Amino acid sequence: MDLGAEPPHIEPATEQERALAEENARLRRICGALIERVESAGMGGGAPYGAFEHAVLLAEQVRERTDSLHRTLEALEEARAEAEAANHSKTRFLAAVSHDLLQPLNAARLFASALEDQALPEDAGRQVGHIGRSLKDVEALLGTLVDISRLDAGVLTPDVAVFPVAELLDVLAEEYRQLAGARGLDLHYVPSGMVVSSDLALLARVVRNFLTNALRYTEHGRLLLGCRRRHDGLEILVGDTGPGIDAAQQQAIFLEFRRAVASPEDGDRGLGLGLAIVDRIATMLEHPLNLVSRPGQGALFSIRVPYGRPRDLPVAEAPPGPIDIAGMRVWVLDDDPAILEGMTALLDGWGCRVRCVATPAALEATSRRERADLLLVDYHLAPGDPDGICVAERLCRRHPELGVVVITANHDGELKQRARERGFDYLLKPVKPLRLRLLIANRREANGA
Template sequence: MSAASDAESARRIAKLERINAALMAHVERSMDQQGSAYSLFQTAIMLEGRVRARTEELTGLMHSLERSNAALVAAKEEAETANRSKTRFLAAASHDLLQPLNAARLSVSALADMPLAPEALAISGQIERGLQTIEDLIKTLLDISKLDAGVVRPTIRPIRLSDLLHGVVANFQRIAEAKGLRLHVRGPDCVVVSDSVMLGRIVQNLVSNALRYTASGGVLIVVRVRGQACRIEVIDTGCGIAPAERALVFEEFYRGEAEMMDSEPGLGLGLSIVQRMAATLDHPLVLASRPGHGTRVSLTVPLGLAPPEAEARLGPVATRLTGAKILVVENDPATADALARLLRNWDAEVVVFRDLAGVTAAGDLAPDLLILDYHLDNGACGLAVAEHFRGGSGGLLPVIVTTADHGAEIAAEVAALGGELVHKPTRPAQLRALLTALLA
């Protein structure tokens, strides 16, 4: 019994030990799990703190960025306001500057028509060239201001390229011949889509610049069609442009080291205008040059699908305006006097008034043509004089409207009236040709 009892006790002890070991293992696992959960809890708290700190930091940065953006917007608006003010100031100043310049050019032209000694004629020519330089500078500065301010809105339409390019060549042919240079156009006739005035100015400035820096050889305008685009290239055999200067030639008033070669220095604004107008029209502009060999400037313009409508062309210009009765309304005394003298030199009969009141007070007038200044005293408009004569006769007399303002609104008003717009300073040759055509 004793041995059996001992064996039973041993089995029970062994069983209890196994149970105890299992319980201890379970307890240890439970403790390990609780420890892991606690560790995870601590980690979660730590990460939450980091996330909160980063969120606060990002929030602070966002607020700072918002304040910076607000400051940038305010600065941009201030700059745009200043730019618009500059444009308005330049437009007003250019009108005031071009008014006496207009009178001076008309007076010089009238003087050149008089019998003068050769020396006096030479001096008159020098004065004319000086006035032309001043006019070009004022107009170019105004153009740059308008382009920078973004107030220029191109009028995109189909353009017969050959007409435009041959017109440019005709304008510069005499200058090229005086320097012993060749000036030609080569390439197919095609229609492009662009603004005719701005595209013409770009090509004119490129040709003028090429002629200025070319001493021998010539300038060639080449037209190449590539797919749906047309590339206009102005190629010269001039001095070329050094690599260090190529990024500078499009800057204002930069004329290059070779400027000393030319007895007629430019203003250094031609290529600056070219770059701005090309950007406004979205026409890619590329310059390539080899010092000592010449320069090539390429402008890429989209091709048009249909030719533009044929434009009326003026017939031959007569040389005299004998007996024509011309009524002039001009509030600037110097301009009025110079214009009247010039017209009388052309054998026209001229009467001059300052405003509509003077015209109506004069009574019975039967002019053949009106030359009207758009801006008169006290905010009056010269177009009212045209309306006055139309109301009296039932028809509209030929009208030339002069102004130094290049605004599109004025051009639209004059076109609606059926008149011809001439921008000051008035070019005597242009005025004479226009008068002859209107009086024919």
């Protein structure tokens, strides 16, 4: 239809119709002029409507692709939500692993330690020693797997504090000097009086892994443990005279299940996760790692730790002497009967007077009749019961002189801080009997007994 053409002439009947007809004619003339102008200003070839249709087509394609992008983004969001749900499930599983799997291991370690303290025939004593070492191997492997999963899940939080580096390195030097001597190696240790700021337990895990690797792969020569002062922190060093690591492998060994050399001939049980854990812990703590090594010339691993201010150190307590803990009154609260039986066997062997209970209600009843020097309480109790710290707080209001040791498989820094703020000691499962005995001795000294 030609919008600019004049309509058939019809004589208007009224004045109003005449005015409308004139206005209609005027609008048609304007419309015709506009169409002529558009056509004259069109693209080469005189196809303005073709350009318009092309633009409409492009707009439709943009709309379709935008819709496709929105659908892709929605699918990615659903995948992300599923991944987060899987991660939360993994976190819950790890919590169960930490507690439920370490519970029987903790009980086995307690029983084995109780047997080691008894006078046994030579053959039986040797077998108990083998059991203890095998349990330590299981503890190390399980602890490694749980730690790597916790680090990946982001549920392991650091508990940073200021401490003398000698508090960490003196103990490790003595421990690994004996292990190195058993393999015919020397450990050269250079002490340091510097103060650092870090998570003591996590930093110990890093240096232990360095020392374990050095010990594992060094057949002749010596190991080195020491420190070097840098302008931005204290560099803790572990060196060895082992086979060394080729430059092409020095990045790969920090990946899971990777080793620089073949497994040692003596039957190594590691999983190749030690340095992967080191890398994750160092990243979380923001402590730079370094490795210097050449094939045939050994390796030197290091981690750089921020300096701490000496004035921020906690007030030091005098180390306990050879105190006899016989007669110490100890309450034990745990919902696992095997743990209670193992604790009874261990503490009875040390001469302590032990009262073991499985529920907070039973402990409340006991506390009304008796007094104790120390409470050993599991953090995770039976479902429906308060946690161990809450139980201990309630008992301490009735017995202000009561010492408390919270025992748990939970490595969370916030939980450690919560226990420390209340003046409670903190032990991780599986419980190391020597560390437990030291805490009991400290309590006896604090009581002036």
